[in-house]
Amino acid sequence: MSDHLILLHGLWMRGIALVMLRRRFESEGFEVDVFDYLSVAAPLERTLERLRKQLRETEGTVHVVGHSLGGLVALRACRGQDDLPPGRIVCMGSPLNGSASAQRLAEAGGAWMLGHSKELLEHGLQRWDGKREVGVIAGSKPVGLGAALGSLEGDHDGSVAVSETRLPGIRDHCVVTASHSGLIFSAEAAAQAVRFLRQGRFRHQSETVDAESVS
Incomplete structure (x- = not known):
């Protein structure tokens, strides 16, 4: 029986926006559902409850992969919920310890653009x-809104700094050459996600990610 994702x-x-990423995971044998939500207009607690409900109604192992804000939503939904099914979480480009770009945007009068997701x-x-074991994939191609706002320091993906994706308590962390939006189209990022979902760790250093296997 295939694992759900x-x-x-x-x-x-x-x-x-996740069509290509979905196809990559499906080609690896996962049964994939896309959780669609209103990232600005919907109250966060309503989104969290919807996600928890979907997790509870899915039988067997259920992994979660979230891009950017989606990774934060996944962690918030699963934290402290002992009745959820087993599975791992992969966050792709998620500012787990806070986003300087979001703070800068709010300070510049753009808080309304963040809506109910502003605080998170x-x-x-x-x-x-x-x-759940959590793995985080960060991007290092500096093209995006954060770069334009001048809010990022060190390596970043154009919207989120690599340092912002690190969080105490996560199982593993890796960096791939992709922009923030590019993470969801990256064969390397998908391959790393598959590796973590199956083994609980990423490939590192001299190990080679077989990106062609999920292309």
Whole structure:
């Protein structure tokens, strides 16, 4: 029986943006559902309850992969919920300890663009202490809104700094050459996600990711 996987998109996106990523996971044998939500207009607690409901109604192992805000939503939904089915979480380009770009945008009068996700994006989480193993994939291609706002320091993907994707309590972390939006189209990022979902760790250093296997 195949493992189930729920995909979550990021801010200002809808589920249709994850078509290629979904196909990559399906080609690896996962049964994939895309969780579509209103990242700005919908109250966060309503989104969290919808995701928890979907997790509870899915039998067997259920993994979650979230891009950007989607990774934060996944962690918030699964934290402290002992009745959810087993599975791992992969966050792709998620500002787990807070987004400087979101803070800068809000300070510049763009708080309305963040809507109900503002607080979560600005402050993130302090640490991960949930039951699920969490792996985080960061991007290092500096093309995006954050670069234009001048809010990022160190390596970044154009919207989120690599340092913002690190969080105490996560199981593993890796960096791929992709922009923030490019993470959902990256064969390397998908291959790393598949590796973590199956083995609980990414490939590192001299190990080679077989990107062609999920292309």
